[in-house]
Amino acid sequence: KSEGIQTGTGTGVFVGTVPLTTTNSGGQYQLKDASRGGQYTTNMNNGTSGNGTLFAKSSDTWGNGQASNPESAAVDAQYGAGATWDFYKNTFGRNGIRNDGVGAFSRVHYDSNYTNAFWDDSCFCMTYGDGASNTHPLTEIDVSGHEMSHGVTAATAKLNYSGESGGLNEATSDIMGTGVEFYANLPSNPPNYWIGELINLNGNGTPLRYMDKPSKDGSSADSWYSGVGNLDVHYSSGVANHFFYLLSEGSGAKTINGFNYDSPTANGVTVAGIGRDKALQVWYKALTAYMTSTTDYAAARTATINAATDLYGANSTEVYQVGVAWAAVNVGQ
Ligand code: ASN
Ligand code: ZN
Secondary structure: OOOEEEEEEEEOOOOOEEEEEEEEEOOEEEOEEHHHOOEEEEEOOOOOOOOOEEOEEOOOEEOOOOOOOHHHHHHHHHHHHHHHHHHHHHHHOOOOOOOOOOOOEEEEOOOOOOOOEEEEOOOOEEEEOOOHHHOOOOOOHHHHHHHHHHHHHHHOOOOOOOHHHHHHHHHHHHHHHHHHHHHHOEOOEOOOOEEOOOOOOOOOOOOOEEOOOHHHHOOOOOOOOOOHHHOOHHHHOHHHHHHHHHHHHOOEEEEEOOEEEEEOOHHHOOOOOOOHHHHHHHHHHHHHHHOOOOOOHHHHHHHHHHHHHHHHOOOOHHHHHHHHHHHOOOOOO
16 A cells, blocks of 8 residues: 555444544554544553554554454544544534644543543643443543534633533533534434433443433533532533523424433423524534633523524524523523
8 A cells, every 4th residue: 555645444432333544654554644634543551641652553454343452442532533523624614623724632541440531732632531440431422522622612712611601611512522423423323412322431321411401410400590600510511501402402302313302491481493503503603703711601692692693694583592492491581
């Protein structure tokens, strides 16, 4: 094979068998994607310092679907980074996390039994643990989209990571992470409004979060109340996650891709919904044009109404439904 951009094949823990854009350098294939800002994936080999070792080998076939094969989580991470790149580019015209064409890198096998994943703006990189017993890597595609979207928020609205703005920061990552999962539309991972449902992080089959009814996790808020900003940001996010679900799909029981939702609403409000594609456009425009570091829930309502007005016109159904969906989560009726 010639030097440069190649198409390999990977089998991840969660993505199934997928094509991967790789690099042939000096006869070795690398998990590096020159077609998407040079995004690459490294192996931390259970360490916690440094940036790990670039995945490289003599064949262009990666992973076997088992977490015990170190390449499998790397396939998920590399494919998830690629899907996130494509989602932002093709949905919003955004050229990478900072809109500068530069790809972030991913680090897998961080630490041992590490049950989290995180974005770090200082290295412009994302990191995945392997979960309990090192057998539940946090490499599901909605988590990839979630973490990389922290980088987008850091490059745009810069929502402070505490109080209501922190909840909006977290919700932005869940919203965009879910957008990535629907964009990828993998047979092995039917897209849905739950976060991390394939990982089994809790060991009892439950996802990390439910956007249709956030309180199903036992901690998140379904709707706004004074003091919601005192919750951990992964729980105060429930208000905006729920808003986004309702704006996308509307209220009432429904089954989508085999997932059953029955989203409660505050104040007896019924929401029609405008579809996920438009809801994503509204949220992205609000994030990038109107939200700031101190935006709270009341200001997020204004930001999304402004965004929908720009996109669809002041007297549009979309603007009206944005207001209705906020009322359904008890924000500014
Ligand atoms: N996985 C977590 C998150 O992205 C890490 C954190 O607490 N910031 O929200
Ligand atoms: Zn987060």
